[in-house]
Amino acid sequence: xxxxxxxxxxxxxxLLGVVPVGIFLVxxxxxxxxxxxxxxxxxxxxxxxxxxxxxxFLEIFVIFLPLLFHAVYGIYIAFTAKFNTRQxxxxxxxxxxxxxxxGIITLIFVVWHVYETRVQAAFGxxxxxxxxxxxxxxxxxxxxxxxxxxxxxxxxxxGLWSFCVSWGLTVSPRSQQVFTYITMIIFVALSxxxxxxxxxxx
Numbered sequence: 001x002x003x004x005x006x007x008x009x010x011x012x013x014x015l016l017g018v019v020p021v022g023i024f025l026v027x028x029x030x031x032x033x034x035x036x037x038x039x040x041x042x043x044x045x046x047x048x049x050x051x052x053x054x055x056x057f058l059e060i061f062v063i064f065l066p067l068l069f070h071a072v073y074g075i076y077i078a079f080t081a082k083f084n085t086r087q088x089x090x091x092x093x094x095x096x097x098x099x100x101x102x103g104i105i106t107l108i109f110v111v112w113h114v115y116e117t118r119v120q121a122a123f124g125x126x127x128x129x130x131x132x133x134x135x136x137x138x139x140x141x142x143x144x145x146x147x148x149x150x151x152x153x154x155x156x157x158x159g160l161w162s163f164c165v166s167w168g169l170t171v172s173p174r175s176q177q178v179f180t181y182i183t184m185i186i187f188v189a190l191s192x193x194x195x196x197x198x199x200x201x202x
Contacts, residue, residue: 024063039128
């Protein structure tokens, strides 16, 4: 019974990492990328998201609660995982280890980012271009955001591969190899979007 429960928890953890959390990540990166077009373009995009109907409902039930489960169960997975990269230095073993490491980095990054933006907004600070520009004006914070973005995007892209395997979408070794290349492309593409956005604020 416990084994079955863990199996379903892992499947749910994998699913939530893609839908809705992964979809939100892509949307968030796209909105932030408007910063490359200047402060006014970003502020318009941010204002559009702020004024969505049922925004608080969406934030709580579509973003924060799924993210909370994914994060909490992800911590359990990360600290109970057994790494064997020293004995078996295969590519997928390294990806397995990096998935756990980037998961922890991503969690730290997301918690801090939410504190600097959503929590501050709750106290009346306006979420706009100037807010982000002030944050990354500090070189340390800029570096922190770059590392956080790369970790988050890697965790999502590599998680897509795991999701497709665990849900039986890529069963054959050939399909898994092809999807490895696809997830690499996704990682590079989203990394470019994220890094361009954060540098635009800087």
